[in-house]
Amino acid sequence: MSRHRNVKNLDIEDGLDDYDYSAEEEEDDLSPEDRAMMARGVAEVQAALGVEAGKVTVAQIEESLWYYYYDVEKTVNYLIKKYINPPAPKKKPPPPQQPNGEFATSVFAPGMPISPQPRQSLASLFWDMPWGNIPKHRETTFIPPHVPRGGLLGGSGAAPKMSKLQALAAARKKKAEEKKAGEKKAEERAAADVEQAQSKLKELSVNETTTTSSRGTASMAGAFGRRLKTAQSAAQGRVPLAANEPGLTGSSIPSLSTSATPSTLSLSEDNRPIDKAPQSSFAQTLFASPLEKDSSRKRKLPEYFALYPDLPQSVIDAFSKPSPDDIVLQAQAKAGKKNAAPAQPKKKSTATALSTKQASAAQVTDKVSELKISDAVLPKSRNLDVPAEYTKSQQKKSASFVVVGHVDSGKSTMMGRLLLDLKIVNERAVDKLRKEAEIIGKGSFALAWVMDSREDERAHGVTIDIAMNRFETERMSFLILDAPGHRDYIPNMIAGASQADFAILVIDAKEGNFEAGLRGQTYEHIILLRSMGVFRLIVAINKLDMVNWSRERFEEIKDQITGFFKRLGFQLDKIAFVPVSALKGDNIVNRSTDPAASWYAGRTLIQELEASDPKPRELRKPLRMIISEVYSTMQSPVTILGRLEQGCVQVGEKLLLLPANQMAYVKAINTNGGEPVDWAVAGQHAEIALDGIIQEYVSIGDVVCDPNHPVKVMKEFTMKALAWDMFWPMPVDVHRGRLHASGKVTKLVAVLDRATGAVTKKFPQAIRKGQVARIKVEVQDTVPLEAGQRVVLRRGGETVAAGLLE
């Protein structure tokens, strides 16, 4: 039986079933919001269809909804066209007299007899040919006449030298050949051309989604193969082989028939160079009368193609369905896509596009353009149960800590020392820094420069912004947040403290410096830590080498600070004291070797760090993250960095950014300073590459949250505040993490009892230091805030109040 007949009998539905099955499978993976959208969409569509709704199944609605991406209107239109008022079946031949007999009413199209028109002289082909200066595409190419080698066609059987493959092909071919003698030679030629052009175009086309269109163009190119010099000459060499391969032969011709569908008419029109060149007067004189011109223009193409008009019906039928090759290609594409986990809409639409081949031209064009839009699709969310994954993964315990203290108490130096002793930073790098530091006369800053990387920080010798650095011990991994101590940069310190599980408070033990600090930023920082709920503290009493490791000094400072903590309501058992020397590296990682320091037998700084427990992680709550950095990376021009306060995030997920109120998708996640991961959980610092958003919408201090559980964006809020200083209705700075807004206290609602929370006085004139009050605060620009969040109010460089949102 002829191969073509096989093709004819091949059930297209078989091929398509595969698609539908996989599509169905995908549907099970619908994310909850998609499912919600789907349910809503189905209801709307059913409502819109009214009584007709019975004619379509829910599955059909869902499929078309998915395809149209929940566009109810389009879906309804489509459903009506497809199922309720189906248009006359497509197989019905288009009217024989097409308006201007375009060439695309191809000879191969079933049931489309080429109207027997009076033959025109070939002269009409040249009617518009300019004299001389012939355009490249009109130049003829001389091809040596093709004589099939090996006597494949002639059936002489006396092939001189045949390779095995050739022999096999020849044998096969011979069989097939006998049954369809006559038409095939020309057909093979055309087929080879088409195949060649098609494969070329396929190389060009980016992915499978474009094949619908490329097939159209490819076949057109094929149809013009004889005229397109490149296609032709390229095809030439391989004609015999291609012709021998029945599959290939098969594949090319249906393509031609596809091109016959009205959908490609519009596409192919551009490819028609012949009609466009102006008619030269000389050519006119030579070949055609002006009157004839129009009609010849219309007719000549069909005529040109109607070289083999008498194909048997079987051949025509065979090519009206996808060839086996097409089916294989689609299957491959499908498999490839499965690996790459592409977005659903694309795959589904391909399937739908196939199953609705009968759709009108306009619809097809629509689909094609839609498909193109979805080309650059993100990795799809894998809908992982991240908290479960997290428990499974059994990662090393990770914690972040902030280093605070008065300016010049040695915070950055201490962290530099820590990294050096842990061999995170090598000695050579520090030596290099030391040299640079000595040049500007700040030799002792070398260690601090490990953290203070900014030019202005080095020039002025102070930390300005939070520096982040990571290190790991055997048991835990840590993130250092080195905060600035200078009072001008307290907003940055607040940003750092808000991301920390616990804190190292560095105190300068030198005579006078400690006292100055206690009046200055040491006090301020302790208050802020308390306000932001950081209760675990390691107090590193620094520069003890300068006071000769005096135990008395250490105890004196410890007593004073302890009293202070007690008054502020810290739990004393969570506070540890370590005598250290950051510059020399005593009791940081290694125990001090100084005999004067031998009195201290407690834990070193690093041991204390390892003994600290991170705050409990709220993995199951909806995602919240404050953006602390925005920058562009190779992965995305909009990459954000921040700590996940609660919840979790995974690749492919949709996020909501506030207050811009913009959606974005997660393209990639990096944690631990550049390690790509599939998900991140509360407590981790994640670098998230976003897609679908422009940088203008993203700024530092914005909140990233779960679109299903968004944070409220508000202008006014009520909070329960603890007064650190006396205040009354006045303008204030509102801080929450990196969020820094201008606002004002508008109303003092009541003074509350510190212990019970009962109202002791309504509408006071002012709130005294130490009082707890319920107040109303208004911000200048709206900010995303939530009940239970900790907010700090400052004014004129001092912390006025801090408390919880209600």
Place this chain on the structure above:
Amino acid sequence: MRFANKRQTVSGLEAEEGVKLLIDDPEDLWHAHNLINEGDLVDAPTLRTSRVEAPSTHNVVYKTEYLNLTVKVKSVFYDPAVSELKVSGFIARDAEGTVLGQHHTLTIKWENRKDRQLYFTLWKEDGWDTVAREALSEALNPDRPESMIAIVMQEGLSNICLVTGHRTILRQRVNTGRARKADELMNKKVRNKVQSFYEQTLLALRASADLSMPRTLILASPGFVAHSFREYLAQAAIKQEDKVLQKMANEAIIVHTSTGQVHNLNEVLMSPEVEKTVRNCKFAAASSIMDRFYEMMRKEDGRAWYGFNTVSKAVSEGAVGRGGGILLMNIALFRAVDLPTRKKYVALVDKVKADGGEVRLLSNEHESGQRLDALGGVAAILTYPMFELDLEENEEEKTKAHDGKPNTEEWEESAEGTTII
């Protein structure tokens, strides 16, 4: 602003008398805004389009012409961005082509033209009371220090403000976001970001202020931002060969503030560096009096009170009188309210004056006025301490807080980025 009649004086003004005022600079429009209340009569030249129907043909023609119209004021809108005052109301006096009671809006727009003098005539509905006279003499005060430019900045954020005698106008806000703290390799990127921030600030500065004449420039920031910006300005001036800018950069006053948010402007205005240059400015006096009030609040010596009910109680007892009594009121209070409330406020002012106390009307377009505004717009420093003033009136206070809504409007304005500190 000045009287059209040179012999006119504020004290010689009859209560019911109309007064013709000439407008000389854009600041006058703001004063006019303070002067004109709902219900007053305002007469000014204006454009009016009227519909004329030819009696024979019934052809309708629209005719636009200059007229002098008198309107009974329904609302006043002041747009500081374009220096325009819109007074709308009903036509209250016959004029050709108009009908009494028709609606009309007088638009008084500042144009710097020598050939046309802007003017208007004003009749107060309830006569020239104390507050109106106060506002008028303020408006007539010819002593206008030149406006200064103040830039309050922090890393990635700068607020360009114009500080005039009576107002602080936030002209532009540049927000580029801070540079990322990166490793050394990235420092170039950081530098670029900082540079582009400075560049944008300079562009905004040029756009929002006329820099053809050297003006006082105040740069305020925490940390080193202001210093670096001044260096940038000086370099940019040399590059662009801009002598004026160079002079301004060299003479710029650098002030330290705690953050770069606009409300820290009071730290700027009260800093000794600025005080030296702007000694006699009204806003400096207002700011210092607010600071004094804050200080007294902090001390809780029973002499600083705020809120209308509390203060009026103190005033009625004569506690705001001779020997240091000061009543602070926000000028916006007189503008927005209905007549009975306004009369209440005026009575309060009159009582304090009668007691020999001092009355300060603060503009809420200044930082000090904003602080007063947060306190409900009324505050007083008493001559002698009083305690427990706020005890029994919690309920009243509550209702007042509800219907008073003192602040919203203002914040919205500043959110738009046009006016106000």
